[in-house]
Amino acid sequence: MNKAASSGLYAGRLRLDLGLRNRRYAHGRAHVESYGNPPVIVYAPEDGRHGNFHDAAYAAIAARPEWMRQFDKVHAQARRSLPDAARRWRELDSSMSSDALLMNVFCTPGVVESADVRNALGIESDAAPVFGWKARVPLAAGRFDRTEVDMRLGTLLVEAKLTEGDFQTREAGIVEAYRDFDKVFARELLPRVELGPKRRKEPGEFPENYSQEFESEIDMAESGAGIPPRFEIQDKSLISAHDSETNKIRESGYASYQLIRNVLAAYAEECSFCVLHDQRRPDLREEWFLVMAAVKSAAVRTRLKVLTWQELAAFLPDKLQEFLDLKYGIVAPGKTPSPLEGATDFD
Secondary structure, X not given: OOHHHHHHHHHHHHHHHHHHHHHHHOOOOOEEEOOOOXXXXXXXXXXXXXXXXXXXXXXXXXXXXXXXXXXXOEOOOHHHHOOOOOOOOEHHHEOOOHHHHHHHHHOOOOOOOOHHHHHHHOOOOOOOOEEEEEOOEEEHHHOEEOOEEEEEEOOEEEEEOOOOOOOOOEEHHHHXXXXXXXXXXXXXXXXXXXXXXXXXXXOOOOHHHOOOOOOOOEEOOOOOOOOOOOOOOOOHHHEEEEEOOOOEEEEEEEOOHHHHHHHHHHHHHOOEEEEEEOOOOHHHHHHHHHHHHOEOOHXXXXXXXXXXXXXXXXXXXXXXXXXXXXXXXXXXXXXXXXXXXXXXXXX
């Protein structure tokens, strides 16, 4: 089985499990099911609560405007995938959202303050988390990539993953245009891919399946320049022959673009960087190890971490652990997730 097929298998199994769990969990909570098969459960706020969130976490979010602003992100596929509603659907409403899972954990009172949690993450400060933190990853000629990092917690940057298929791919010319790319990475060791033509997403393909695709934001404020020129691929050998079937030029690119960019963000900010993923996604851990292996400096590698939601669950409050078990099937190592008895199977 090739890498793409393996990743798709692990992601598909996890989506199915989460779908079944949330179909049961949604009983008595405001929600809808997406179109398509299998459907995705999407929740709506109701009476000061939100079905996609642990009550204590949602109350804390509602009390902090900077956290509540994360609900400003409208669900990209809502018009095509979800029933109409009086309120526009948000990305954080989806039961498959890794950002919602991240906020469920780190917005719950007592989590960030826990010494055990801080030790697991390798941080000393109990500073409040910043979600959707705007990085400043240096590019050539004074420009910056201001793409969001899922969370900053003191001196730690976090990339959270759940059902996403991978860490995205990007054209070689764009990746190699980061100022510190060759200083941090041995480019020949990074995983490469051949990029096919872009296609329109189908209604059943939720944004949480392919998060942060091509969201780089270029900040020109400090460069004094105008609109940046299109990145050019420096090595023309990376462009393959004309593709007669698609009538497109196929380019070579880098796999795991999000990881490469976030390592560079951590390097520029003198931060650590951690990937948080579900233990049912060993494919994501393997991708991360490949990127870490391409980092030149041992000092930088020591600031790179990986942790599963299950490992973190061991240090969380009991009520939050119960929520994560029922809704996500996430339990601490050595424990067995609650059975899916009573869940209604998909047609």
